[in-house]
Amino acid sequence: MKFCKRCLYSTSHPLGLVLDEEGICSGCRVHEEKDSLDWSERWSKLESIVAPYRNTDGRNYDCIVPVSGSNDSYYIVYLVKERLGLNPLLVTYNRYFNTPLGIRNLANLRIRFNCDILYQNINPESVKRIVRSTLQRFGSIYWPILAGQSVFPVQTAVRFKVPLIIWGAHQGLEQVGMFSHLHEVEMTRRYRKDHDLMGFEADDLLSVFDTLNETDIWQYRYPTDTELCSVGVRGIYLGNYVRWDPKAQHEKMIDLYDYGSSSFGRTFDTYDHVDCFNYMDLHDQLKLFKHGYSRVTDHATREIRHGRLTRSQGLSLVRRFEQEKPLHLDQICQWLGIQRRSLDFMINQHRNPIYWHSNEPGEWSFHGWSTHHPDFNLEDTKSSQATTFMATASRELGSCNSYITIGKGWPC
Amino acid sequence: MLRKRLIGVVTVRKGWAVQSFGYRRYLPLGRPECLVENLDRWGADEILVQVIDRSSRNLGPDFDLLMRLGKLGLETPLIYGGGITSADHAVQVIQSGADRISIDQILHNSPCEVRRMALRLGAQALIAAVPIRFCDTTWLRHDYMKRQCFPFDDELPALFQDRVVSELMLIDWQNEGNITEFKPEQLARLPFTEVPVIMFGGFTKPSLTRRFLDHPKVAAVAVGNLFSYREHAYQDYKRVVGSVSLRPPTYYG
Numbered sequence: 216m217k218f219c220k221r222c223l224y225s226t227s228h229p230l231g232l233v234l235d236e237e238g239i240c241s242g243c244r245v246h247e248e249k250d251s252l253d254w255s256e257r258w259s260k261l262e263s264i265v266a267p268y269r270n271t272d273g274r275n276y277d278c279i280v281p282v283s284g285s286n287d288s289y290y291i292v293y294l295v296k297e298r299l300g301l302n303p304l305l306v307t308y309n310r311y312f313n314t315p316l317g318i319r320n321l322a323n324l325r326i327r328f329n330c331d332i333l334y335q336n337i338n339p340e341s342v343k344r345i346v347r348s349t350l351q352r353f354g355s356i357y358w359p360i361l362a363g364q365s366v367f368p369v370q371t372a373v374r375f376k377v378p379l380i381i382w383g384a385h386q387g388l389e390q391v392g393m394f395s396h397l398h399e400v401e402m403t404r405r406y407r408k409d410h411d412l413m414g415f416e417a418d419d420l421l422s423v424f425d426t427l428n429e430t431d432i433w434q435y436r437y438p439t440d441t442e443l444c445s446v447g448v449r450g451i452y453l454g455n456y457v458r459w460d461p462k463a464q465h466e467k468m469i470d471l472y473d474y475g476s477s478s479f480g481r482t483f484d485t486y487d488h489v490d491c492f493n494y495m496d497l498h499d500q501l502k503l504f505k506h507g508y509s510r511v512t513d514h515a516t517r518e519i520r521h522g523r524l525t526r527s528q529g530l531s532l533v534r535r536f537e538q539e540k541p542l543h544l545d546q547i548c549q550w551l552g553i554q555r556r557s558l559d560f561m562i563n564q565h566r567n568p569i570y571w572h573s574n575e576p577g578e579w580s581f582h583g584w585s586t587h588h589p590d591f592n593l594e595d596t597k598s599s600q601a602t603t604f605m606a607t608a609s610r611e612l613g614s615c616n617s618y619i620t621i622g623k624g625w626p627c
Numbered sequence: 628m629l630r631k632r633l634i635g636v637v638t639v640r641k642g643w644a645v646q647s648f649g650y651r652r653y654l655p656l657g658r659p660e661c662l663v664e665n666l667d668r669w670g671a672d673e674i675l676v677q678v679i680d681r682s683s684r685n686l687g688p689d690f691d692l693l694m695r696l697g698k699l700g701l702e703t704p705l706i707y708g709g710g711i712t713s714a715d716h717a718v719q720v721i722q723s724g725a726d727r728i729s730i731d732q733i734l735h736n737s738p739c740e741v742r743r744m745a746l747r748l749g750a751q752a753l754i755a756a757v758p759i760r761f762c763d764t765t766w767l768r769h770d771y772m773k774r775q776c777f778p779f780d781d782e783l784p785a786l787f788q789d790r791v792v793s794e795l796m797l798i799d800w801q802n803e804g805n806i807t808e809f810k811p812e813q814l815a816r817l818p819f820t821e822v823p824v825i826m827f828g829g830f831t832k833p834s835l836t837r838r839f840l841d842h843p844k845v846a847a848v849a850v851g852n853l854f855s856y857r858e859h860a861y862q863d864y865k866r867v868v869g870s871v872s873l874r875p876p877t878y879y880g
Contacts, residue, residue, distance in 0.1 A: 233653050
């Protein structure tokens with residue numbers, strides 16, 4: 216395992232990471248393009264790409280935009296509607312782990328931007344069966360969400376014959392420099408299976424050794440190549456044409472459109488994932504168990520690359536946050552219908568022995584990424600301006616901390 | 628007469644499928660089996676899996692990878708290259724699921740072993756992969772282990788004359804991942820005749836691919852990085868190439 220000399224990522228990154236002869240990782244190298252590319256020229260390119268998809272008779276949408284109650288949804292819709300002047304159909308997949316703040320953000324999004332929106336709600340019993348299976352088999356409670364979020368827009372594009380899907384940033388490009396901005400990488404089924412779904416498409420979940428059946432998974436099937444080709448479905452990433460900076464973008468959206476943010480126990484970032492009780496909770500803990508690092512490392516690396524944190528500040532933040540205990544384990548046990556001991560047993564099965572050593576039953580010592588860096592002069596980050604992230608609300612919004620499984624809207 | 632082929636290339640390094648740029652710079656892509664499965668679904672004419680760090684690390688062929696590829700139930704002919712140093716290796720690679728093998732170092736280090744491979748497997752299973760440069764008016768082969776270019780000796784032409792290998796893959800290693808500087812007219816200067824040629828390295832421009840496919844010596848063009856950038860990249864590339872010598876693009880399930 217080798218580390219980048221600039222950020223906090225290692226060559227063990229699950230998306231793949233390569234170091235060049237100077238010891239700088241592919242993610243940092245591609246990030247350098249953000250300061251060298253002519254972004255006005257890139258914007259012009261984007262305009263020329265979307266131009267043929269504008270609906271001339273007003274009888275259909277110009278594009279599909281996948282959204283949620285957090286992440287970059289506000290900024291994406293802002294670019295699509297206000298800057299590009301397109302008429303989007305918003306689509307959202309119900310993840311069931313919804314926070315009141317997430318439901319409020321999503322309602323605020325569709326109202327403030329005045330957009331049509333489609334919701335997909337897969338029947339909860341099937342979702343629970345899938346989550347129990349994927350938690351046991353490969354330590355993920357998020358497979359249905361990742362599968363649903365990535366396939367529902369494509370299914371909608373085929374059904375409604377709206378070929379263009381507009382996404383925000385490409386995860387592989389932003390994290391590990393999997394592609395240059397100039398490659399103009401687009402959405403592919405291959406990337407979805409390989410990385411979003413950890414190598415398992417819907418049909419790959421069916422097994423004689425499992426209880427899942429066709430009725431549980433058929434909704435997560437990707438359209439066929441014939442269907443995609445007949446409509447001309449194409450998914451582009453705004454991050455290839457816009458200098459992507461999530462912190463700055465979120466702050467702009469808080470200012471202009473009242474996006475709601477919230478603090479977390481396991482990271483300093485208050486803008487991402489506010490719509491889910493489990494992403495920065497059990498899901499993040501499972502990432503630490505399996506891969507030896509967690510989301511706070513992604514956030515710190517991002518801020519280091521944007522020049523808002525030094526490497527030692529980033530490492531300080533990682534060490535401060537990554538071992539914080541999840542807060543919502545009882546809720547997921549209740550939702551899944553399993554005992555807390557069963558949950559603990561299942562998640563401990565997925566502790567990677569490279570990063571976790573069991574000293575005694577039930578006791579573990581951590582040897583993950585953050586333990587491999589030398590204890591260089593770790594900086595106090597509490598008063599650092601560089602780590603100022605606004606929390607404008609709480610995820611519970613003053614109500615209870617139960618999942619809002621179906622959010623009907625929010626008075627705004 | 629057989630149609631010409633557009634080969635999808637998956638480059639593997641340290642167990643990961645990568646984009647390669649001049650075999651000097653790499654960007655990660657993902658699991659090799661996911662890329663191969665994808666090319667298979669897209670109806671590629673042939674798939675080449677080149678594992679580029681097996682020979683230099685003396686590891687032999689990547690049989691684990693071949694086993695995983697074998698489980699995919701591919702419909703597409705599969706070429707495997709990387710770490711093959713003996714006839715036994717070659718046989719095991721075919722037994723593990725590959726349809727043909729691509730060999731480089733062994734062509735020059737041990738041509739008699741190549742002849743043994745042909746005796747056991749048949750010449751149709753063997754492809755000679757030669758990284759190459761065109762300097763002034765001469766083709767030079769590049770030895771990536773020694774990092775030097777050499778003129779062709781008599782051994783390689785003899786392998787072709789004796790029909791020990793079926794095809795010659797010319798690799799523009801310097802421009803791989805970029806745009807090749809080769810021209811079809813330069814093929815007349817090859818020191819071998821009568822051997823079908825596969826062109827690889829820097830074929831990002833469909834118009835250039837078309838020109839090479841129109842050349843009578845060229846049996847196939849191989850393309851790598853480009854097929855990972857968008858959905859149906861293979862079929863769209865074929866359509867833009869527009870050569871009647873290629874099988875039409877297909878869209879299956």
